[in-house]
Amino acid sequence: MKFARETWLVFQRQMLIVKRTPIRLVIGITQPIAYLLLFAPLLKPALATVGARSTADAYRIYVPGLLVILVLLSSLFTGFGLLAELRAGIIERARVTPVSRFALLLGRAMSEVATLIGQALLITVLAIPFGLSVRIGPLLLAYALLIVMGLLAASLSYSIALLIKSPAALGPLINTFAQPLALLSGVLLPLTLAPHWLITIARWNPFYWSTNATRALFGGDVSDPSVWKGILLMVVLVVPVMWWSVRLFAQRVR
Amino acid sequence: MTSTAQSATAQQVGQPPPELMISVRGLRKSYTVKQKRKTTSVDAVRGIDLSVAGGEIFGFLGPNGAGKTTTMRMLCTLIEPDGGEATIAGIDLRRAPGQVRRRIGYVAQGGGTNEEVTGREELVLQARMYGIGRTEAERRAAAALSAFDLTDYADRRCSTYSGGQRRRVDIALGVIHSPIVLFLDEPTASLDPQSRVRVWDEVRRLRAEGMTVFITTHYLEEADALCDRIAIIDHGEIVAVGTPNQLKHEISGDVLTVGLAGEGQPAVELLSRLPFVRQVEAPDSDALRLYVDDAGTAIPQVLRGLDSAGIAFDKIELQRPSLDDVFLAKTGRSLRES
Numbered sequence: 001m002k003f004a005r006e007t008w009l010v011f012q013r014q015m016l017i018v019k020r021t022p023i024r025l026v027i028g029i030t031q032p033i034a035y036l037l038l039f040a041p042l043l044k045p046a047l048a049t050v051g052a053r054s055t056a057d058a059y060r061i062y063v064p065g066l067l068v069i070l071v072l073l074s075s076l077f078t079g080f081g082l083l084a085e086l087r088a089g090i091i092e093r094a095r096v097t098p099v100s101r102f103a104l105l106l107g108r109a110m111s112e113v114a115t116l117i118g119q120a121l122l123i124t125v126l127a128i129p130f131g132l133s134v135r136i137g138p139l140l141l142a143y144a145l146l147i148v149m150g151l152l153a154a155s156l157s158y159s160i161a162l163l164i165k166s167p168a169a170l171g172p173l174i175n176t177f178a179q180p181l182a183l184l185s186g187v188l189l190p191l192t193l194a195p196h197w198l199i200t201i202a203r204w205n206p207f208y209w210s211t212n213a214t215r216a217l218f219g220g221d222v223s224d225p226s227v228w229k230g231i232l233l234m235v236v237l238v239v240p241v242m243w244w245s246v247r248l249f250a251q252r253v254r
Numbered sequence: 255m256t257s258t259a260q261s262a263t264a265q266q267v268g269q270p271p272p273e274l275m276i277s278v279r280g281l282r283k284s285y286t287v288k289q290k291r292k293t294t295s296v297d298a299v300r301g302i303d304l305s306v307a308g309g310e311i312f313g314f315l316g317p318n319g320a321g322k323t324t325t326m327r328m329l330c331t332l333i334e335p336d337g338g339e340a341t342i343a344g345i346d347l348r349r350a351p352g353q354v355r356r357r358i359g360y361v362a363q364g365g366g367t368n369e370e371v372t373g374r375e376e377l378v379l380q381a382r383m384y385g386i387g388r389t390e391a392e393r394r395a396a397a398a399l400s401a402f403d404l405t406d407y408a409d410r411r412c413s414t415y416s417g418g419q420r421r422r423v424d425i426a427l428g429v430i431h432s433p434i435v436l437f438l439d440e441p442t443a444s445l446d447p448q449s450r451v452r453v454w455d456e457v458r459r460l461r462a463e464g465m466t467v468f469i470t471t472h473y474l475e476e477a478d479a480l481c482d483r484i485a486i487i488d489h490g491e492i493v494a495v496g497t498p499n500q501l502k503h504e505i506s507g508d509v510l511t512v513g514l515a516g517e518g519q520p521a522v523e524l525l526s527r528l529p530f531v532r533q534v535e536a537p538d539s540d541a542l543r544l545y546v547d548d549a550g551t552a553i554p555q556v557l558r559g560l561d562s563a564g565i566a567f568d569k570i571e572l573q574r575p576s577l578d579d580v581f582l583a584k585t586g587r588s589l590r591e592s
Contacts, residue, residue, distance in 0.1 A: 002385070009379065009383065013368075013379055016370075016371060016375070017368065017370045020371070021370055088364070088366065088367075088368070089364045089366030090366050090367075090368055092362050095332060096332065096358070096359075097383040097384055098383075098384065
């Protein structure tokens, strides 16, 4: 109860800051929208080989990948925000209170993910006039999966930020591994098109499984085995990764 | 020495000997520093003992890098000590840091306000972080804003505040939950003189409300003007503790220079006999230098003595040792240089 209340307090404050700095939302969503409007229309012929017989099919394949990019990449960069708040003394001010350290981190991760889910919703809605059609049940499940993916990526980012501590080094580092991580998830084109060796590597990437699951859910097929695999993997991973970041947060913050 | 200083303060402030609010024994902290691929251990704090009584304003005076902030952050539960023990407001720091957090307030040197939110919003959030309900938190925020004279800026974003306003918000945030002990790290660093005096007034007000205040500072004036007692810290060790006056007297006492109109010898003989005069020097033929314990009581007696002996004099000057003289005597260098 105490923990839920504290997480809520932190979440609320972070959301207030998001509301006060709308420019960050605009920047975050410009790129996905550009891809949706300027790139996705090319996809129907390109995706014909993986079974896209209509524009709707092409969007069902492309939009979930776009949402994974949005959630994954933005969450991976949230460590920056944490470092900035550490520098400004905002975290320290909270750490001298009896507030749970876990709540301080979880509330932040949740506000980050909530913002991204809002942006994801906007992109989904924008894709509808282009011909995207989805069933509401699987779509909700896909969003739930995106939330867990976001929490996982954000915790990972917090851990890396707490280990590196320098914003100047954090940017290049995250860029270096975020791009291959996203590409190896098959966010642009499904990896069913990929040569065998590429798939072999991708199978080691947890986000490959969750991207497949998201895509299957956008396709409306809850019974596809990739769905339970992707969800299970994310849920199993998010717990230890979060625990790790909270431990680092409690130990490493000076 | 600590215990005598303690009782002297209690008498000076005119209070019965209050219970100890901060009690520290052998507190230690070292850091590992990587330099040119070699890892070296730096002892930031090397076994500190100190006691602070309830209702005191206790100052930690020392140059940058002396270990002031490290000590304070250990006492505030922000970093774990390597050794030693401490009780804050009766609670064991290492055994129950959570309990300590409920009883203390801490204001970091750089503050910790968010640019995008208002002072009032920050105060309400801070109160709620201590488990205070929304209505009560809003009431406390309003009270704090008025007490710190911030009501006019309460609903502006923190990014618009001046240095002095921001500092007052920081301190208001540190006391929103009515802590028993307040820790202020360099409360007036980089403030203009007016804002500095303003902050001192706020600190005195909080003490008058019953709070015990522990501050770090590298400003001699601040230690002198604000603190009941100070500890001088250098290279991670306390080198002196006492009231500012005790410390100054300990090293030299006050110096009176008397300008004489005539012959000096009778005056030297007369003044040397006075019990409170430690030493008399005659650097020039027309001047005497007296080392006395306390110039305040010495001056009238010196004047009376010279007068009744019929010795003519034309001026009397007073020099008091500064805390910098104390620092110089204790550490071998001036605080202004370091």
